[in-house]
Amino acid sequence: MRLHIVIAEPSVIIRSGLVAVLRRLPSLDIDIAEIADMSQLNIQLKRYRPNILIVNPSNIGTFYFQQLKKDSEFAHLKMIALQCNLMDNTLLKGYDGVISLYDGADILKDKFAHIMRTTDNKEQKQGLSEREKEIVVCVVKGLTNKQIAEELFLSTHTIMTHRRNIAGKLQIHSPSGLTIYAIVNKLVDLDDVKDGIYSEE
Amino acid sequence: MYKIGQYKEYDKLSDLICANYPMLLVVSRFGISLGFGDKSIKEVCDENSVDTNSFLAVVNLLINDEKLEIEEDINLSLPSLIEYLRDSHLYFLEYRLPQIRKKLIEALGDKNDISKVIIRFYDEYVDEVHKHIFYENTTVFSYAETLIEGSSVSGYNIDMFSCQHDEVNGKLAELRDIIIKYYPSQSSNELNSAMFDIFTCADDLASHNAVEDYIFTPIVRRLEQSNKK
Numbered sequence: 001m002r003l004h005i006v007i008a009e010p011s012v013i014i015r016s017g018l019v020a021v022l023r024r025l026p027s028l029d030i031d032i033a034e035i036a037d038m039s040q041l042n043i044q045l046k047r048y049r050p051n052i053l054i055v056n057p058s059n060i061g062t063f064y065f066q067q068l069k070k071d072s073e074f075a076h077l078k079m080i081a082l083q084c085n086l087m088d089n090t091l092l093k094g095y096d097g098v099i100s101l102y103d104g105a106d107i108l109k110d111k112f113a114h115i116m117r118t119t120d121n122k123e124q125k126q127g128l129s130e131r132e133k134e135i136v137v138c139v140v141k142g143l144t145n146k147q148i149a150e151e152l153f154l155s156t157h158t159i160m161t162h163r164r165n166i167a168g169k170l171q172i173h174s175p176s177g178l179t180i181y182a183i184v185n186k187l188v189d190l191d192d193v194k195d196g197i198y199s200e201e
Numbered sequence: 202m203y204k205i206g207q208y209k210e211y212d213k214l215s216d217l218i219c220a221n222y223p224m225l226l227v228v229s230r231f232g233i234s235l236g237f238g239d240k241s242i243k244e245v246c247d248e249n250s251v252d253t254n255s256f257l258a259v260v261n262l263l264i265n266d267e268k269l270e271i272e273e274d275i276n277l278s279l280p281s282l283i284e285y286l287r288d289s290h291l292y293f294l295e296y297r298l299p300q301i302r303k304k305l306i307e308a309l310g311d312k313n314d315i316s317k318v319i320i321r322f323y324d325e326y327v328d329e330v331h332k333h334i335f336y337e338n339t340t341v342f343s344y345a346e347t348l349i350e351g352s353s354v355s356g357y358n359i360d361m362f363s364c365q366h367d368e369v370n371g372k373l374a375e376l377r378d379i380i381i382k383y384y385p386s387q388s389s390n391e392l393n394s395a396m397f398d399i400f401t402c403a404d405d406l407a408s409h410n411a412v413e414d415y416i417f418t419p420i421v422r423r424l425e426q427s428n429k430k
Contacts, residue, residue: 019266036269171382176322177375183318184383190314 003028003116006050008035009082010059014101018054018082025109045074052115054080054099057091069094078115128169133187135162139175140182141192207261210243210253217242221264226405230288231256231281252278258416259285263408270419279349279420283342286417289409290334297405298327301398308391319380326372333369337362337413345417348424359421370410373403 005022009015015034022030033048035041038059045053045068057065068074081095092098097115099108128136131152138148145163149156167173172181182188208217214237218224228235237245246253254277262268271277302323309316341362347354377399380392 016266034269171378172375174322174325174372174375176318176325177379180315180318180322180379181383183314184385190317193318 003030003052003112004048004050005030005032005052005054006035006045006048007032007082008038008041008044008053008055008060010036010038012036014082014084021105021108022112025105025112028109028112045077050077052078052080054082056082056084057095058085058087062091065094080111080115128166132162132166132169135159136166136178136182137187137192139163140179140188142175207265208242208257210246210257211241213239214242214245215239217260221260223263223405223408224260226289226292227256227259227263227285230285230292232288252281254278255281255285258282259412262411262415268411268415271416273423277416277420279345279417279424282412282417282420283345286409286413287338287342289412290338293402293406293409294331294334297402298330301395301402302327304391304395304398308389308395315384319376319384322376322379326369326376329369329372345421345424348421348428351428353425353428358425359418362418370403370406373399373406377403 007015007018009018015036019032019034022028022032033044033050035044041055041060041064060068065079068077068079078096079094080097080099081092083092083098083100097111099111103111134152135148138151143151145156145159148154149159152159166178170178170181172178179188179193183190183193214228214233218228231246231249231251233245233249233251237248240248242257243253245251246256254275258271258275258277259282262271302320305320305323306316309319311317311320340357341359344354344357344359377396380396384392
């Protein structure tokens, strides 16, 4: 899963340094935006909608931090404190993680891996279950969630959960992407597909 | 304001390109032809009737890793920026995307089921890019052009056009991932070459989007504000 990270830090040296280190970390799929002007923080956060915000607690201030925490728009935003100097522990309270100016690449990698696990603990990288395969076949044939539910005697809600899990496991989000997966894995023939999604156009 | 690593109008254009070859695309999109000898950026721009500030703004945004919105005090020509973006659109639609399609067919063949669905997926992606670009060419750019004339438009503002890039780019990334993870055949020079093109095309698109997000949109937003006054 791709992580959208925003680094809000006025110092260009610290900001660019952090960007360089994060980009160098292996096996992290990230997309980083930078905010230099702290007064723009709110507007920019609404624009980028990141999963993770990295900020020095002294720059953001406790008051604004609490406001961000309360804002339902940012309910899923993880906040990481960037600690550049000694600071009172109460300032760090409420943050989802703390990184220090002196953290090495390995430590950073572990910390991010930990945060990713907590953001996304449902995602399991393993093959599809038999039920999920059945659903893939139905999707590829062009059935709607409601039709799939009727066919398999399940509720549409369950189908939607299954589809979310399938997208999470395979990292494929579109019906035409699933079609490629299904053909490659011989779950369907091209003839089945032709009657399905392609004829809708 | 002087920033480290930024190119200035008196720097040689040939130095810029040798140090940053993707800028060849920028040069040709602004309609500058090669063969400019040792001339400075400003000289070449003047000879080709290109707004030097617009050219420098695009170049300096693209070569810097740090993407920041264009500064308030930089005065550049919005019409020439729009021309650049339109030309860039043409490049993707008429050259880059069809070329990748051709390479994919060469690499995968067009007879077997798997290649058929992959090409189909690619065509759907291209359709989406077409739609997105059509919307920008008609709605967004004409809106900006109306603003340039000093008129205001009710019911539309530039912030309605943002955050739409992600979806389109996501689809190309999905294709790339599907081929890497699930394509069940020996890789070949042809397939590698097609994949390299998909990767660089994604980078080109990201650069193109950066120009829209960090130069075009902020300038239009400022124009909106000044027209209101």
